[in-house]
């Protein structure tokens with residue numbers, strides 16, 4: 001099964017509850033929350049209070065993507081606020097092992113991610129100690145950017161590395177996912193597709209229709225994979 005993790009970055013901030021409810025009614029069971037600090041990336045978004053409120057009111061997995069410098073201090077706080085998965089960037093910390101362990105110790109799943117120009121090999125040392133690997137298929141910071149095609153080969157490289165090491169960690173992809181780009185990434189081997197604008201702002205914000213179109217893309221990719 002390949003899951004969709006809608007990124008609420010592209011939801012209507014004044015109508016967030018209703019956008020999320022529409023996605024839930026379409027069978028969505030996880031949401032991607034982009035936390036940006038205006039330093040690691042040139043944008044500022046959500047923080048602990050929103051994760052806390054979502055965790056209190058939603059029966060869905062909260063997939064928190066930290067785009068913040070030095071996440072050591074904040075990562076455990078996001079777990080305490082209710083995040084189910086906390087993902088950190090390899091470029092953002094000198095202490096990757098320590099921050100990943102602290103996420104698990106606080107009771108959440110830990111994820112690791114890397115920017116499109118960071119070699120996949122940077123993951124080798126931690127692959128057996130993470131619960132998720134996120135491949136960025138755009139430079140992080142904004143929704144609505146175009147998919148970087150070279151990400152396909154990066155997914156394949158990661159699948160090979162995962163097989164070599166004999167680990168079974170799910171691969172998530174984030175950036176530029178649309179019904180047209182999804183089949184190729186699913187064929188390449190991803191397990192979770194993050195989609196922001198393709199869910200919440202495409203086609204006049206027809207969230208139900210957008211989710212169905214992405215699911216159709218997933219089915220096409222799976223057909224080609226088998």
Ligand code: DX5
Nearest residue numbers: 007140141143144176196197
């Ligand atoms: C970008 C974020 C993404 C963003 C994706 O830095 O990490 O999660 O919401 O947006 P789309 O799906 O519109 O490319």
Ligand code: ZN
Nearest residue numbers: 032034065174
């Ligand atoms: Zn993200």
